Amino acid sequence: MDWSLSIDKAIPRPLRVIFRGVGQVFFCCNAVTGLIFLIALYVGGITAGLAATVGVVSSTIAAYVLGFSEDDIDAGLYGFNGTLVGPCLFLFLEHTPQLWLYVVLASVLSTVVLAALMRILQPYNIPASTSPFVLTCWMFMVAVYSFDGFSRGPVLPAPAIPADIAAASVVTTEFATLSKDAIEAWYTAITKGIGEVMFADSVIVGILFLTGIAITSMRGAVMALLGAIVGVAVPVLLGADKTLITMGLYAFNPVLTMMAVGWVFLKPTAGSALLALLAGILTIICQAGLANFLAPIGLPTLTFPFVLVMWMFLFAAGKSKYWGNAS
């Protein structure tokens, strides 16, 4: 909205760049939105907030020092991968003092990887999005098995050959009835789904994120909400793991996919909204597939299902006479 962009411009430049970096996690080049996201992260947990702050600052400074495009830096493009690296490593690895150094190093690398992918994707005019965060964190997470100085935390799944889902862990009634409990289950899963984009297992954080997005764009917020709904409804229909659905862990990827396809990168039409819905549904299957693919080395999918499906749809858009790039 206009008033938020006026505030955005009034904020001192260094702070604005950092806030925008946080905002870009949800494609929002808006310091007010970014500030709300950052407050939400601290509401979710002091450590996560601090880790995100260290990440966004490290990756942004690295971009300055390495001489990457000032325009890109100003838009916060060198901030959002670092923002995600911090909370990710603190969620999945054991908390030790040296983990802070590890976060700084990974955030710096995410900046190098982003510049590299920008260069690779440049001829196609396709965004690298959160892929540098994912690739960097995968590497830093799976490396810790070889180092005595770092260990995986309790949340990181132990490496194992993939196996069929147990019938006992499948959704039965909670989501499938028209009761007060069902409404609460859907409400929790949907809001947490938005929160989990930045690793926050929290209803209130999810609502704050959605508010921040709405300040930048109503269409963006609608797409995020629809993505979260798809991310609960589709896995319920397919019979996926109840715990994962309830925590919103099937929802954060379609949230991003639907925002990218239905709002940010294609022309905002009814057609691209339908396309976003298709992309959102496919993201669920992609996430399940990638999760099993990564099971033998014990890595979580992070936001890579979103990245893969978004890339497919945006590359394909270049071959279509109906679709068009937004920018």
Place this chain on the structure above:
Amino acid sequence: MDWSLSIDKAIPRPLRVIFRGVGQVFFCCNAVTGLIFLIALYVGGITAGLAATVGVVSSTIAAYVLGFSEDDIDAGLYGFNGTLVGPCLFLFLEHTPQLWLYVVLASVLSTVVLAALMRILQPYNIPASTSPFVLTCWMFMVAVYSFDGFSRGPVLPAPAIPADIAAASVVTTEFATLSKDAIEAWYTAITKGIGEVMFADSVIVGILFLTGIAITSMRGAVMALLGAIVGVAVPVLLGADKTLITMGLYAFNPVLTMMAVGWVFLKPTAGSALLALLAGILTIICQAGLANFLAPIGLPTLTFPFVLVMWMFLFAAGKSKYWGNAS
């Protein structure tokens, strides 16, 4: 041949596009050839035939709706990946009513992935070939472990750490003697090898496929036959699994590699025939390597060994002063 192209042009457009889509599985832009392939698929099994029909129709309609190039659609280029998706999912997954929906969704995705890969490979003038089918089916197959609504069928290998081949399962005498039995073993393995390109474990289907190819091009048929022979002889020499060789499962990849390198994409010379032979031999090693690579997540190689080796040879052709693109 000329008469078949006349019939091709006389067939009503919607049917022609569908038949050509089936024909393109073996690089044949010819509705008569495609019709023979389709009949062969139904001969192999009603379900496989139906699944291929649903696949080719879904992926072709998706291409129209999404607005991709009419010329490409007319040539059947948006049909052959769907043709393969259908029988593939019905072979490897448990048969349930909802599997038909899954096939439609996967076929639609294969069209999006094809457009995306066409866009990526455009600057290099390299075909995406069957890679969209492979990538889509891998994702849809490995995803089912996470969904109660889908299960793997008995043919899909259980995920497992790769292990050395047991001496007992290695070819000993069947293929290595000059007896009536040996001739029959070779005959069966070679014809099934052509049939397995579309998942048909059948001698008669393989012969029908070869006939269909010969109608479009004799050189194509010779390359297909040579590829099948390489796909039996080389694994016999290397000491590979007897059951796999007998079912033609080492042969369908070199069949495609030798057709692509020796007939479709390079100038049809004696040199490119020799190159095709080298590519065919390397495809066997690539297939064994990829099979073990995928073992921990229990996925079959499908036609990816062919895709990888073909890509390497076609990209390399761009750096050679002898080779040239056919088109």
Place this chain on the structure above:
Amino acid sequence: MDWSLSIDKAIPRPLRVIFRGVGQVFFCCNAVTGLIFLIALYVGGITAGLAATVGVVSSTIAAYVLGFSEDDIDAGLYGFNGTLVGPCLFLFLEHTPQLWLYVVLASVLSTVVLAALMRILQPYNIPASTSPFVLTCWMFMVAVYSFDGFSRGPVLPAPAIPADIAAASVVTTEFATLSKDAIEAWYTAITKGIGEVMFADSVIVGILFLTGIAITSMRGAVMALLGAIVGVAVPVLLGADKTLITMGLYAFNPVLTMMAVGWVFLKPTAGSALLALLAGILTIICQAGLANFLAPIGLPTLTFPFVLVMWMFLFAAGKSKYWGNAS
């Protein structure tokens, strides 16, 4: 140095091309350096020397026959991947007479893969470096599980789910004290680290390699030495496996990374030296990550950590206003 380039030019062309091919393993287009490397390989072991010779000759002849650029062949660019293929397969696979044929086939494929990757990377002006060797050897190594005619040797790790490093195998005192033993441990690990680039577990081979590099470029030799020091110091700090560090197996990747980033491909400034240091440190983490990633299929990382980190830094260099390509 000038005198060595004069000798280089005086050597008959076929020999010069072969020697340069060996030299290019360390980015040295210099037949004198290559000859020293080759002698060093034979000093390390007759079989390794012969395998390297067969590899470099096969891959170079293949490039001629397939019609690739004469300038590239003359510079030895079609030789170094074959040079590495030979000793690699002889180190990790069981020695049999047919292994020589396997080496020839893999060396020929490495030439095709190199031409293909050159074509792919051409628009970005990025080198393929040793990636053809790595990709080819991975495929040929993991394939042997399927063939009775080939087996893995005792050095190739058995496929296994990755597990946390045992505290007992972590460095404790050897490297961390200021004793005579510590100096010897560092000396051995650093020199072997340079030798392991070509699979030589030998102090003297490492010293000969470093001498050969110094003949071509002092900056190159300094970078190689610094890379080896980083490759011992950083894993010691992170608490990595003692045996691996002592054998120089954490050092050969940063040796190549620091030479590529700090000497060959970017302008030789103080800035690029610092950048090379950062790249060297990240290579250690990348190697540990990739090792665990490959554990379920039992493949060694070879020089892929170097390739990945180098690619990231060189692609990123294209987006920086400070960095510049050397050539």
